[in-house]
Each structure stands twice: as structure tokens, then as C-alpha cells.
Amino acid sequence: MAKIYYASRTAPVNIADLNLPTNSSISVTLSQKDLRTLTTASCSQDFEKDELWLNGQSHSLDTPRTQQCLSDLRKYREELEARDESLPKLSKMHLHIVSENNFPTAAGLASSAAGFAALISAIAKLYELPQTASDLSKIARKGSGSACRSLFGGYVAWEMGELENGEDSKAVEIAPLSHWPDMKACILVVSDDKKDVPSTSGMQLTVKTSPLFQHRIEKVVPQRFEEMKKSIMEKNFPLFAELTMKDSNSFHATCLDSYPPIFYLNDTSKRIIKLINLLNESVGEIIAAYTYDAGPNAVIYYEHKNESRVLGLLHAVFSSVDGWQKIDVKSLTPPSIELDPTWGSGVSRVILTEVGAGPQDSDEVLINVETGLPK
Amino acid sequence: MAKIYYASRTAPVNIADLNLPTNSSISVTLSQKDLRTLTTASCSQDFEKDELWLNGQSHSLDTPRTQQCLSDLRKYREELEARDESLPKLSKMHLHIVSENNFPTAAGLASSAAGFAALISAIAKLYELPQTASDLSKIARKGSGSACRSLFGGYVAWEMGELENGEDSKAVEIAPLSHWPDMKACILVVSDDKKDVPSTSGMQLTVKTSPLFQHRIEKVVPQRFEEMKKSIMEKNFPLFAELTMKDSNSFHATCLDSYPPIFYLNDTSKRIIKLINLLNESVGEIIAAYTYDAGPNAVIYYEHKNESRVLGLLHAVFSSVDGWQKIDVKSLTPPSIELDPTWGSGVSRVILTEVGAGPQDSDEVLINVETGLPK
Known part of the structure; x- marks a missing residue:
């Protein structure tokens, strides 16, 4: 097996009323002590396709929305690789992604926002992307609307922007957790x-x-x-x-x-x-x-x-x-x-x-770095 | 006991969404075979106050809305009495009103519309008023908004009118029962x-x-x-x-x-x-x-x-x-x-x-015409 590159990040759940990308909305990010998704993103020349394991189950990454996100992230990585030839060509490799929630799915909580935010955040870390959380929120939005808000802690606005194609739709921090921690x-x-x-x-x-x-x-x-x-x-x-x-x-x-x-x-x-x-x-x-x-x-x-x-x-x-x-x-x-x-x-x-903080680095690794499969 | 004058009418239930007097609305009048209020209105010089018995229970007529309706009806009667001196002065007498639904109160159906329509209609008959159903609907509206619609059969519109004081708010027939009896x-x-x-x-x-x-x-x-x-x-x-x-x-x-x-x-x-x-x-x-x-x-x-x-x-x-x-x-x-x-x-x-017809005369008399009390 060729070298496996990997990185882990966590992302929080956020609460807002309306998940529709038709109006700006405000959300509160919740503490990851209670509710978070942990995701390890990995890539290797030997991986044969993009794969995702979510709470122990294999899931397809082959949806147009997800592929759009992966393609955007790979494009950013390609820009880095073009500027610095010494960087490994991660953008050309398939991804293996393993993701786990710290709360039971049976709780019936919508976890797709945290899941997508952790996925974007973990791949961005793996790729060592310089992009800001707001830049990444533009990508996350394409995967799951409300995910863009889970890239920030504290109090968050999702601004719809003016463009027809939604390219300027992004999340921004209104106030950090420390502003109103009560x-x-x-x-x-x-x-x-x-x-x-x-x-x-x-x-x-x-x-x-x-x-x-x-x-x-x-x-x-x-x-x-x-x-x-x-x-x-x-x-x-x-x-x-x-x-x-x-x-x-x-x-x-x-x-x-x-x-x-x-x-x-x-x-x-x-x-x-x-x-x-x-x-x-x-x-x-x-x-x-x-x-x-x-x-x-x-x-x-x-x-x-x-x-x-x-x-x-x-x-x-x-x-x-x-x-x-x-x-x-x-x-x-x-x-x-x-x-x-x-x-x-x-x-x-x-x-x-x-109220809680935004995505965090994690030392936990959900992937077996010898086999490239979930631990 | 002085002479007791009396008259009986029935009125139907009507179905419309919105009982609020803030917009015009359309209603369907339902058949009185299944749902109706029967009311006998009576008056006599010997009656000491206005009284109402509803499904066997005594109820107060002493609410501002009800008093407004009774006052309007008495004014119309006074006009008749002023024009024809031979008419008994019913407008000066107190009323005894007895009312019964043909459906159990326990059914949980709003019956105030039928109740008020039957009350207005029975008194109008007792007073031999020449006013049209639309004229009476203006009075009924003051007692219970939706009651004005129960003065018509078939398909009914309650038009809000333009005046601030609501004096031109009234019900009109859109189409009779016979237009669309199915x-x-x-x-x-x-x-x-x-x-x-x-x-x-x-x-x-x-x-x-x-x-x-x-x-x-x-x-x-x-x-x-x-x-x-x-x-x-x-x-x-x-x-x-x-x-x-x-x-x-x-x-x-x-x-x-x-x-x-x-x-x-x-x-x-x-x-x-x-x-x-x-x-x-x-x-x-x-x-x-x-x-x-x-x-x-x-x-x-x-x-x-x-x-x-x-x-x-x-x-x-x-x-x-x-x-x-x-x-x-x-x-x-x-x-x-x-x-x-x-x-x-x-x-x-x-x-x-x-769908059913509007208020009807009835031969049933709910009042004991000797005592002036409910049978």
C-alpha cells in the first residue's frame, strides 16, 4: 500500500429555523462536547475510488452535490500543487473518509450540517488549504445548505448574496462564542x-x-x-x-x-x-x-x-x-x-x-493507516 | 297572563374558513335535516325581562352584542307600529326565546351561527318585519359574525363592505341550493x-x-x-x-x-x-x-x-x-x-x-303558550 495521507477534524451542529437557500438566516452553533461529527479524511495513490463510511456504514460519495464539493476542494489543492512542485499530488488521489457522530442517530437530530462541515473541514486540513472558513462555507453550502453555518462557532449569519448562481452565498461570524457564552x-x-x-x-x-x-x-x-x-x-x-x-x-x-x-x-x-x-x-x-x-x-x-x-x-x-x-x-x-x-x-x-466553538483539529484517527479502511 | 305572541323558525349551520370580520368570505349552508337550530320567539306584556333558554338551559340575553341585535329588531318593529296603529306594540314587550339544536352539543360543532340566525329570524317573523334576508344579515352580523351567512341557503358570500363602522357588511346569496345541489x-x-x-x-x-x-x-x-x-x-x-x-x-x-x-x-x-x-x-x-x-x-x-x-x-x-x-x-x-x-x-x-336551504318557518312551538316558559 502506498503512503496514506490523513487528517481529522470535528464540526458542530447548528440551530437555525430555515434551511432553505432563499433567505439569509442566523444560527447558533452548539457545543461539540454534546453534539459533534468527527471525520478523518485520507487519500492514497492506491485508493481505487472515493469512499465514505458514516457511523460504521458505507455510503456513496457519488452524488452531484458531494462531487461538486470534492471537485472544488481538489481545485484549490491543485493550485497549491501547481505553485509548489514538491507537494504530493493529493488532488489526483481518491479519498477515503470515515465519519462518526458522538450522539445516537436514533436521537433523530439532523446531522447532515455537522457531517458536511466536518467532511469539508477535514479534507481542507488534509490538503493544507489556506482558504478561510468563509471560503470553505461557500463550498459546504453546495453540499448541504445549512452545513456552511457549522464552519463557525458562536453566532453565525448565512448571507445569501446577490448573484443568481449563488457563488457569493456564504457564512460569516456575527459574534464569537466568547461574546455571549451564557x-x-x-x-x-x-x-x-x-x-x-x-x-x-x-x-x-x-x-x-x-x-x-x-x-x-x-x-x-x-x-x-x-x-x-x-x-x-x-x-x-x-x-x-x-x-x-x-x-x-x-x-x-x-x-x-x-x-x-x-x-x-x-x-x-x-x-x-x-x-x-x-x-x-x-x-x-x-x-x-x-x-x-x-x-x-x-x-x-x-x-x-x-x-x-x-x-x-x-x-x-x-x-x-x-x-x-x-x-x-x-x-x-x-x-x-x-x-x-x-x-x-x-x-x-x-x-x-x-453555544459552542467551530470545527476543531482532532488527534483521533478513524482510519486504519495501514489498510486505508475504517478502524 | 296577557296574550303571548309567538313564532318559530329554523336556521342552518354554515361552513366557511374564517370567522373574522376582516375579509369577505364564502360559505356553504348545510342541510337542516342534519344540523339546525329551531327557535321559538315569544313576547307578552307580562314578561318581566328578556330571557333565553338554549337546549334546556337558561342563558343571559344581557350581552352588548345581543342587546344590539334586539334593539335593531325592535326599531324595525316600531316603524311598523308607527305606520299602523292597529298593530300590537310588540316592540315594547320583553321577549322569551327558546332554542334547540337537533344535534348534540357534545358533537363539538360551533352552533352559534345557526343559533343567532334562528334567533334573528324567529324574532323577525314574530314582528312580521318586511326586511330582506340581507337586511337581517346586517343585524345578525352584530351578534355573531358568521351568523349572517346562516340567513341564506346554498352558496353565500359575506361581503365586508367599505364603511369603517361595518354598517354595509352583509351576506348575499351567490347561488341557491338548486344551482349545485350535488x-x-x-x-x-x-x-x-x-x-x-x-x-x-x-x-x-x-x-x-x-x-x-x-x-x-x-x-x-x-x-x-x-x-x-x-x-x-x-x-x-x-x-x-x-x-x-x-x-x-x-x-x-x-x-x-x-x-x-x-x-x-x-x-x-x-x-x-x-x-x-x-x-x-x-x-x-x-x-x-x-x-x-x-x-x-x-x-x-x-x-x-x-x-x-x-x-x-x-x-x-x-x-x-x-x-x-x-x-x-x-x-x-x-x-x-x-x-x-x-x-x-x-x-x-x-x-x-x-348543501341545504336557508331559514324556514316551523310549526313546532318550543314555548308553553299559557305560561310563557319552555315546554
Whole structure:
């Protein structure tokens, strides 16, 4: 076997409402202690094709979107190799990529953003590319829209740009993790194991068929985008929370306005929304916010100083599920809200996390450097 | 006891999406064979106050909205009495009103429209008013917005008018029952007995807080209103159905876009929506439409010629509930759709009905004409 070159990187999960490349959006990057993808990228003259192993299973890299990303990265590598003849011709070699999440797939969390970001980031490291995270985000965007945001830590904007072909669409940092490190997130994984009537879903349907979606994109989102940036710069949690909840509502409203309608929120998701409203009302200020991506799982934001009250309520309702061992639940002080024992159903797990950093180097190597196959 | 004057009228239920007096809307009046309110209005010099008995229970007539309606009707009566001195001075007497629905309140159907329409209609008959149904609809609107539509049979438009004070807001007939008598409706009563987190609801919240609502009212509804009229004039069911479903989606989308959001559709409602989509897809044309008012109950429209296929599917899924005895279920031919036995849960009753006529005179008298109290 010829020499195997390799490099490992990790990338985080990020939370934003709308994965559609039709409007600028803001996201919060979550801590990799709790949720991350680790990827080892390797290449060798002896590899016969590009291959990917994801959580122990072989996956095809032969999709147009992925091939576009690999081709872009190889082009950057070629430029380096053209300038410096001493560099090994990695751009001509096939890639073996091994990727692992530190959270169970069964958690039902969308991991494609972290996965693609780690893939791009690991190959960029392997190729020793000089490109910035924003440059790489342009590539990541082509693979999985929301992946571009996972190339940054802290608070991130995905700017759509002006060009028709989307070449100037990229992610930028609004504020680093250190600017507002008190932002906590509790993910409520909503079990969705009931057999449901199959539905035609897909965000392209919303773009095509929802009259309210056009209004959202043209009028509602641009204004909220600026206000949201401001709320982050000012660390104004009540404003951040209100905008987050309103934008989540608005996104899911346009899904419902599609024809046929798309439903991501189920009765459990709606119950969590009402619980958060009840919490904020009982406290008399906005100390928690919900947001939902394209699925029923809730992300609840709150500031560290309010942890006792926010997790106090959530633990009181969802105490029976896995995930609470990270905190001392006895120290929580739930607000005095009368709860019904049936409200706890429909959630299968909580993940307690917080705002986190962007992709990191890793010493872990997921590939056997003798055989070029996953360890 | 002085002489008791009395008159009885019935009024129908009507189905439209949006009960908000912020946009013109179109409704279908349902048959009184299945759903109607019967009201006897009576008056006598000896009655000491205005009183109402509804389904056997005493209710107050002392609300500003109701008093406004009674005052308007008495003013019209006074005009008659002023012109013809021989008429008894009914306008000076207190009213005893007795009202009964022919469907159980437990069915969870909004009956206030039929109730108010029957009340207005019965008093107008008692007073022998010459006013047209559209004139009376202006009064009914003040009591309960959607009631104005229940003063007509067939296909009805509620026109908002131009005046700030709403005085020109009234219902008009688009087409009578006889124009398109083949329109059938299957109401699926969705059980909502789960204890839920209380929520701040109310349509005024949507008007105040939903940015998408403004767009819906200004841009989306006016165009659909004209297309919907056209679809009824042309008896174009697929167009009528598509507009009905889209408008239902749009209405509930703006509820979700409210802050805090309002949810009327639950998981059962959503399952029914998907079933209707599945049905139309499997048949290859739109033969059924769903619509939802401010609640989880579904109204499914279809034309008589497609009854076997539409009710075939609905009976296959919801066979265990009450309400099917009206038809010969053995003659139904459900489309070949693979069904899951769990899909039938969450519905407590079906009501099979169709488009119907407006308010009618009735020989039934709900009041004891000796005592002035309910029989």
C-alpha cells in the first residue's frame, strides 16, 4: 500500500429555523462536547475510488452535490500543487473518509450540517488549504445548505448574496462564542414513532406553492435578520427569544400554507410551545425561547442565570426521559405552574447543551493507516 | 297572563374558513335535516325581562352584542307600529326565546351561527318585519359574525363592505341550493379530550401579531374570493376544492404565525388532511376537499357522483365511529389505498350531510303558550 495521507477534524451542529437557500438566516452553533461529527479524511495513490463510511456504514460519495464539493476542494489543492512542485499530488488521489457522530442517530437530530462541515473541514486540513472558513462555507453550502453555518462557532449569519448562481452565498461570524457564552440550549427529542399517513414533503413545495412564503421572504425575514443580529450584539435575550419564536412560527406557518401542506410540528411540539409560553407568562419576562427546524424536535434557548427556572419546569414535565444526569436536578427550582402528568408524553430524550466553538483539529484517527479502511 | 305572541323558525349551520370580520368570505349552508337550530320567539306584556333558554338551559340575553341585535329588531318593529296603529306594540314587550339544536352539543360543532340566525329570524317573523334576508344579515352580523351567512341557503358570500363602522357588511346569496345541489359534506368530529396546556387563543391576536395575516387579507383572500365565486358559478368542483383547501391551510398558517401561536389543528386533523391528499392523488383528480374552522373538526366536501369513493375511504378508516347508519356502507367502493389500522383513532363521530336551504318557518312551538316558559 502506498503512503496514506490523513487528517481529522470535528464540526458542530447548528440551530437555525430555515434551511432553505432563499433567505439569509442566523444560527447558533452548539457545543461539540454534546453534539459533534468527527471525520478523518485520507487519500492514497492506491485508493481505487472515493469512499465514505458514516457511523460504521458505507455510503456513496457519488452524488452531484458531494462531487461538486470534492471537485472544488481538489481545485484549490491543485493550485497549491501547481505553485509548489514538491507537494504530493493529493488532488489526483481518491479519498477515503470515515465519519462518526458522538450522539445516537436514533436521537433523530439532523446531522447532515455537522457531517458536511466536518467532511469539508477535514479534507481542507488534509490538503493544507489556506482558504478561510468563509471560503470553505461557500463550498459546504453546495453540499448541504445549512452545513456552511457549522464552519463557525458562536453566532453565525448565512448571507445569501446577490448573484443568481449563488457563488457569493456564504457564512460569516456575527459574534464569537466568547461574546455571549451564557446561551444554553435544551433539545427535547420528540418521539415520532406513530405510523402516519405518508405525505409529500419537501421545502421546494413551499417555495412553489405558498403565497405567504413569498411575503415572509421579501418582507418579514429581512427585518428580523437585522433585529436578530442586533439582539445578539447587545446580548438582549428577551429580544433574541421573541424573534426566535416568531421566526419559528412564521417558518412553520409557510409550511402549512404549502399545497399540499407540510407539517413538522406534532401535538407534542405544540405542547412544548405552550409550556414555554406558560413559563414566560408566569415569570413575567421572556426567559426561554423555543425553535423548531424541519422536524418535531424542540430546541429551548435560555441564559445560564435562568437555568434553575427553565430546566426546573422542563424537568418537572419531562423527568422520566434520559439526559438529565448532566445536572443536579435537586437544585432546580421550577416556577409554580400547575402541571398535568400527561404532558410528559411524547418526548424521548433531552440533550442539555450550550453555544459552542467551530470545527476543531482532532488527534483521533478513524482510519486504519495501514489498510486505508475504517478502524 | 296577557296574550303571548309567538313564532318559530329554523336556521342552518354554515361552513366557511374564517370567522373574522376582516375579509369577505364564502360559505356553504348545510342541510337542516342534519344540523339546525329551531327557535321559538315569544313576547307578552307580562314578561318581566328578556330571557333565553338554549337546549334546556337558561342563558343571559344581557350581552352588548345581543342587546344590539334586539334593539335593531325592535326599531324595525316600531316603524311598523308607527305606520299602523292597529298593530300590537310588540316592540315594547320583553321577549322569551327558546332554542334547540337537533344535534348534540357534545358533537363539538360551533352552533352559534345557526343559533343567532334562528334567533334573528324567529324574532323577525314574530314582528312580521318586511326586511330582506340581507337586511337581517346586517343585524345578525352584530351578534355573531358568521351568523349572517346562516340567513341564506346554498352558496353565500359575506361581503365586508367599505364603511369603517361595518354598517354595509352583509351576506348575499351567490347561488341557491338548486344551482349545485350535488355538493355533499362529511363532518369528522375530532375528539379533543386530551388535557392540553392552556393557551392564549383568540382571533384578535392573529390580527394584531401575525405579519403573514396582513398579507393574507390584502393579497391572498381577495383573489381567492373571486375565483371561489367563479368555481361555484361554473360548478367546477376541482377548482372549488383546491381553493377551499388552500384557504383552510392559509387561515391556519396565520393562526400559527400569531404570537403566541394559535393551534386549531391537532395530529388527527393533520392525518385527515393527508388522507384526503392521498385519496385525490390515488384517483388522479381532486374529488374531495378538507376545510377546518377554528377547531380540529374536519369538513370534507365531495360531489354526489364521487360518494362511493370518498366515503369508501373515510368509512374504511373511521368505520368504528357513530354516524354511518345513514348510508349503505356495503355499496361503497374505497380506492385501493393501503391503510394502517391506527389511522382511525381520534375521530368520535361522522355527520353525513349536504348543501341545504336557508331559514324556514316551523310549526313546532318550543314555548308553553299559557305560561310563557319552555315546554
